[in-house]
Amino acid sequence: MESEESALAQAGEFGFIARLTERLDQGAGVRLGPGDDAAVVAAPDRNVVASTDMLVEGRHFRRDWSTGLDVGHKAAAANLADIAAMGGKGTALLVGLCVPDDMPMGWAEDLADGLTAEAARVGASVVGGDTVAGPVLTVAVTALGDLQGREAVTRAGAKPGDVLAVAGRLGWSAAGTTILSRGFRSPGALVNAHRRPEVPYPAGPVGAVLGATAMIDVSDGLLADLGHIAGQSGVAIDVDRSSVEIPTQMRDAGQALGVDPYEWVLTGGEDHALVATFPPDVLLGPDWxxxxRVDSGSGVTVDGLPYQGQLGWDHGRA
Structure with missing residues (x-):
């Protein structure tokens, strides 16, 4: 059995880095991968989309709920979803890792495998990063992406008359988090959605090609994230609750736990679905x-009324 000694203490910083980087497959777009002062990644579009995000143990994940492989998938997905939400395709990840004393090398290697596997879903590579010892396990990822010759789809282009559409799942991760917090481990589909979000990566570039006027990924909650589009576009957005499907297992879980499943769907984050606004005459196809709808005015409503309750996750709250 592997020693539970700290991964950094066990291997030393450079040995630790070597153990992880040897697990990182490099794709065709990487001109120079890990091992030098910086990586070199091709930028065919001559524009680079960049986003960064952090996962902190106890706030975004728990090691008694998720494996290192799970956390690797989740950390990569959170960042690659941001690239997709701009209409881009992820190309590379840089990873900063704060390693506590109780993280064994095997867990760190699983983390690297998860990051690599999730990045491979879009043809991206983990090209470098940094490590440091510290009291709280923290995974900080920066994602780079390619717009493939298109303009970025921002949060600021929604117009009155546009339709609001979603690609991907809503509320699954929040339902899984509630289930785990109550001490249960099933239904597995909902619990696994908390551990590894299923991001509809191709829908981002597809949405851009279709003419999306604004787009965002649902990381903090549907209503909270729509608030960013409404605010930056200077419009009002109304969600038709009946148009949002509640799957049977989520409905059953809500009944068993005493939670309205629409609370998960409307305010739960970390599924990284994509929501976008489109001109009303666009044929959206199966992804969306x-x-x-988008109207004149301001703010976000549900069925024409203000939502009563917290709109989503607030990182400033404890």
């Missing part, structure tokens, strides 16, 4: 489902 219309769930509301």
């Amino acid at each position: 489902t219309v769930i509301g």
